[in-house]
Amino acid sequence: MRIVFKTDYMQDIRPWKDGYQLSLYLILLAIVTAAPWWLDDFYLGELTNVLIWAIAGLGLMILTGHTGQASLGHAAFLAVGCYANVVLIEAGVPFLLAFPVAGLLTGIVGATVAIPALRLHGIYLAIFTLALSVLMDDIIVLAEPITGGVAGKYLGGVEIFGHLVDRWATPAPFFWLVLAVAVVVTLGYINLLRAPLGRSFIAVRDSEVSAQAMGVDIARTKTISFALSCAVTGLAGALMGMFAGAFNNETFSVVISIQLLMMIVIGGLGSIHGAFLGAIVIGFLPQFLSISKEYAAAIFGGNTVAIPGLEFGIFGMILIAFILFEPMGLYGRWLKIRTWFELFPFYRKDMFKRQKSYLKTERLR
Amino acid sequence: MDNAQLLISGLANGCVYGLIALGFVLIYKATEAVNFAQGDFMMLGAFVTIGLTNTEYMGLPFWLALPISLMIMGALGYLIDRLIIRRLFGESQTAVVILTIALGFVIRFAAGLIWGHEPQTLQNPLAGKEIRFGGLVLGMEDVAVIVVTILLTWGLYVFFSKTKLGLAMQGASQNQLAAYYMGIPVKRVQGFIWALAGVVAGIAGILFAAKGSVDPTTGLLGIKAFAAAVIGGFGSLPGALAGGLIVGVIEPFASRYVAAGYSQIAPYALLLAVLIFRPHGLFSQVRVKKV
Numbered sequence: 001m002r003i004v005f006k007t008d009y010m011q012d013i014r015p016w017k018d019g020y021q022l023s024l025y026l027i028l029l030a031i032v033t034a035a036p037w038w039l040d041d042f043y044l045g046e047l048t049n050v051l052i053w054a055i056a057g058l059g060l061m062i063l064t065g066h067t068g069q070a071s072l073g074h075a076a077f078l079a080v081g082c083y084a085n086v087v088l089i090e091a092g093v094p095f096l097l098a099f100p101v102a103g104l105l106t107g108i109v110g111a112t113v114a115i116p117a118l119r120l121h122g123i124y125l126a127i128f129t130l131a132l133s134v135l136m137d138d139i140i141v142l143a144e145p146i147t148g149g150v151a152g153k154y155l156g157g158v159e160i161f162g163h164l165v166d167r168w169a170t171p172a173p174f175f176w177l178v179l180a181v182a183v184v185v186t187l188g189y190i191n192l193l194r195a196p197l198g199r200s201f202i203a204v205r206d207s208e209v210s211a212q213a214m215g216v217d218i219a220r221t222k223t224i225s226f227a228l229s230c231a232v233t234g235l236a237g238a239l240m241g242m243f244a245g246a247f248n249n250e251t252f253s254v255v256i257s258i259q260l261l262m263m264i265v266i267g268g269l270g271s272i273h274g275a276f277l278g279a280i281v282i283g284f285l286p287q288f289l290s291i292s293k294e295y296a297a298a299i300f301g302g303n304t305v306a307i308p309g310l311e312f313g314i315f316g317m318i319l320i321a322f323i324l325f326e327p328m329g330l331y332g333r334w335l336k337i338r339t340w341f342e343l344f345p346f347y348r349k350d351m352f353k354r355q356k357s358y359l360k361t362e363r364l365r
Numbered sequence: 366m367d368n369a370q371l372l373i374s375g376l377a378n379g380c381v382y383g384l385i386a387l388g389f390v391l392i393y394k395a396t397e398a399v400n401f402a403q404g405d406f407m408m409l410g411a412f413v414t415i416g417l418t419n420t421e422y423m424g425l426p427f428w429l430a431l432p433i434s435l436m437i438m439g440a441l442g443y444l445i446d447r448l449i450i451r452r453l454f455g456e457s458q459t460a461v462v463i464l465t466i467a468l469g470f471v472i473r474f475a476a477g478l479i480w481g482h483e484p485q486t487l488q489n490p491l492a493g494k495e496i497r498f499g500g501l502v503l504g505m506e507d508v509a510v511i512v513v514t515i516l517l518t519w520g521l522y523v524f525f526s527k528t529k530l531g532l533a534m535q536g537a538s539q540n541q542l543a544a545y546y547m548g549i550p551v552k553r554v555q556g557f558i559w560a561l562a563g564v565v566a567g568i569a570g571i572l573f574a575a576k577g578s579v580d581p582t583t584g585l586l587g588i589k590a591f592a593a594a595v596i597g598g599f600g601s602l603p604g605a606l607a608g609g610l611i612v613g614v615i616e617p618f619a620s621r622y623v624a625a626g627y628s629q630i631a632p633y634a635l636l637l638a639v640l641i642f643r644p645h646g647l648f649s650q651v652r653v654k655k656v
Contacts, residue, residue: 070459070462116640116641119641119644120644122458123458123462124595124599124640124644126399126459127591128640131588131591131633131637134588135630135633135634135637138629138630141626142627254588261466262463262466265463309473309474309478310474312470312473312474313470313471313475315467316467316468316469316470316471317471319463319464319470320449320464320467320468323460323463323467324449324452324453324464327456327460
């Protein structure tokens with residue numbers, strides 16, 4: 001076990017614990033940045049997809065993981081970001097300007113949505129956002145002059161400083177673009193968490209009443225959380241649109257919203273790592289299933305029949321298993337394993353036990 | 366006359382929404398959790414009955430299959446609580462929400478695997494019969510749906526407000542710990558309510574399958590039933606039925622009088638409006654939280 005000897009108050013609020021931890025992450029970043037050289041185009045595309053999902057997951061993590069507001073409607077904000085980006089680019093705005101503006105617009109939409117959503121708690125908020133996500137499908141169809149309706153929109157490559165960045169023609173630059181966005185968002189997120197704003201998010205999540213007592217403006221905090229969360233999700237949506245190439249009203253369906261929420265639950269609510277780990281599960285599950293189906297067919301004979309809905313069935317089962325046995329997600333499991341090694345042989349079973357809370361309602365009848 | 370016909374068909378549809386919403390409300394009332402898989406429960410109930418009755422499957426007589434399928438659904442509801450939900454005792458509501466969504470995925474997958482993805486209808490003795498009532502043509506199924514729903518809502522309402530067990534359930538939801546101290550077997554009550562919700566979902570499924578066809582994605586209808594439950598206030602049984610009827614009636618009228626494209630928005634727009642202006646439903650039971 002490494003014990004960091006603290007000699008300075010700055011060490012407590014520094015984003016990294018010590019040089020060792022920092023160098024580990026830098027090495028990881030270097031390896032991932034070099035991915036185009038050690039991965040073929042297909043898997044590079046998959047990795048890009050995982051990173052885009054991770055960005056979207058980070059967006060939702062701000063709201064759900066750190067502010068405690070469960071949203072089942074983030075696909076709607078993915079759609080807003082995606083369409084805003086495309087419409088701006090089609091209007092002749094250069095990508096480097098259109099992209100952040102798309103995020104900004106989504107953030108503004110999110111803040112607007114937050115105003116009525118502020119009055120809602122828990123389940124009601126989940127249903128509110130779910131309805132929003134369902135409505136977005138119809139809104140996109142109705143706003144046909146802007147969004148292209150059912151026929152959808154198409155976005156080829158974009159130009160950055162004269163270089164073509166396109167998912168199919170130039171996968172490596174597109175990957176770097178996505179990676180850069182992911183890194184910037186992650187750094188911003190880390191910074192947010194050590195700032196007063198991030199602390200007040202967590203305070204609101206843990207207890208609204210106590211947060212209020214400590215002088216946190218609940219309405220303001222929630223609105224900012226919504227806006228930030230939606231802005232990041234909008235950026236992910238813009239990238240997702242570029243990744244998909246063509247999209248219409250059905251691309252960002254309710255199912256995507258639900259998948260996004262489940263992703264961060266599998267990864268581990270309330271941790272930045274969780275968004276990435278969850279994205280890896282979501283991104284590689286279809287590949288994993290098709291590969292294991294081929295293996296099963298090779299061993300047991302028979303042909304590889306497509307079972308419709310298999311992916312979601314398996315996904316559901318994984319999720320149930322996680323909620324029952326590892327509510328803290330993959331990241332929580334990793335923390336336990338790491339602590340076990342660090343404290344060996346003094347790890348105790350109940351170290352990560354959570355306190356149970358018994359139900360009390362505000363209903364009168 | 367046309368409008369009256371629309372109203373009747375809307376009411377019959379609304380009753381099905383109301384029945385699913387009843388399932389939500391039952392579970393919410395007793396455990397303060399929302400079962401997002403209730404729509405999928407309904408779909409499963411429909412398929413179980415189809416599997417028992419339809420000639421291409423087991424071909425049992427309809428009136429024999431009915432109690433059997435309701436018993437199966439009740440047992441299933443109980444088992445889901447016993448094996449899965451009960452382990453989450455003392456965890457946050459959000460965990461239950463996510464769990465039941467995942468459960469919905471699994472149920473949809475299982476139903477597709479067993480009964481296939483083709484739309485199917487329930488072969489039932491009411492099919493094709495109709496009642497003429499002063500120029501109105503009422504399908505026998507529609508009448509059955511309306512009558513059964515009203516009876517069921519009334520029965521459940523009486524159960525909750527008058528019987529000992531019903532009151533125990535309300536107590537268990539209002540303060541688990543206090544209810545436990547008062548000698549209410551909170552966990553057993555929770556198991557019972559899930560079984561009851563399974564039976565209600567079974568009834569809803571049978572009525573739905575008698576009216577139209579079901580396929581594994583039918584459960585997504587649950588989202589509309591949410592609208593119904595929220596409009597009703599999520600803790601009130603008659604409210605759930607009223608919400609279901611409102612949603613059901615709005616739909617046919619919107620598709621007739623509102624421009625295409627805008628009409629299917631109507632139930633969700635109503636849901637959002639209710640959430641914004643009366644966050645706890647039209648039949649609210651909540652006061653502002655005080656420290």
